[in-house]
Amino acid sequence: MNKGELVSAVAEKTGLSKAQAGEALDAALESIQETLKKGEEVKIVGFGTFTVADRPAGEARNPRTGEKVQVPASKAPKFKAGAGLKDAVNG
Template structure:
């Protein structure tokens, strides 16, 4: 089973005693802060839950899977997510 955004908003609203609109606004604000912080190169850590940080990827040579031709992949950025202790304990049960 997958929890989608509307399921998540409904659960947050129920657990926090908020309306769905308030929960959706809070989730949207969290998403905006997360994206803005990572775009600036700042790490985001929610103790016990997760940490997210922007990581630099070096330029490298890859291979086109259809033709086998070598291609140049430019340097760029990615996101590294690490599970916190509470999250690890929850999925380890």
């Protein structure tokens, strides 16, 4: 499922227009991104938790040349599925 299909599914289930469902989805995703940028977590009960993990700087190798490359420290978003989502997927 891509974003367009998700917007259509939300519109169908809620009775909203596709435009309204798209705006609602965009607003939700933007709110999650803004919260993660602040370094805070987003918990959606029954669905899961979004967090930010710090990745330390390190050294890697270029697979083509074998040359060592410095990898800067970064932050990575992570998602941990909640019990409700796990149960729904596992039937």
